[in-house]
Every structure is written in structure tokens, then in C-alpha cells.
Amino acid sequence: MFAGIVINALKGKWGFVALGFLLGWAWLAGAIRLAKPDSFWARRWYGLEKMQRARERFAEAPGSTPWGATAGETDFECKTCGAHVKGYAAAAEHMESQHPERDLVDLHEVMVPSK
């Protein structure tokens, strides 16, 4: 890709150079599309929904969940009402529907993993 850009630059084809950079950035954006949930990138830029997706994605690797659980799907117990929910998505949904007054920033603060 960069060789192509250089060649186009040498040939004065600046339109292609610009396009090359744009495509390069698009590719780069795709590569970092879903950052690890604990990464600076995720903490800085991800909202709750995307953070949940990142957690689910990276939770598939054994031992990589925030609690060290091995399964991708974790059951939770709601700290507020004690309800049992299955999985990250359901836990987030429970908070949104049952406890909308809670400003849900981090699921760990309102849910405890259960078996």
C-alpha cells in the first residue's frame, strides 16, 4: 500500500495518494474496531453498549473475563433487587428496564457474578 502511495506521489498522482491514505485509514479503523474492554481505547471511547460487546467478545478466551471466569456467558445477580440474569446483555438490559435510575457506567458495580 505504502509503496503504491510513494509511486503515485512520484508520478504526481495526488488524487490517488489521497485515496490511498483514506483507504489506509479505513483499514486501520477496521483493525481497531473493537478494542479490548480494559484498554485505554475502550475506556476512553466506548459507551455501555459497545463496552458490553467488547466484554462478550473478549470473554470468549478462557480466563479473560473481569472476574476470571472461563465461560463467555456469565450469570449475574442484581445487587439492587437480587434478580438472576443470564449473560452480559441480559444484565445490562435488566438494569435499563428495572433500575433506570441507576446511572450504569460499569456493570461490575451493580451486578455480581453467580453460578
Ligand SMILES: [Zn+2]
Ligand atoms: Zn435488579
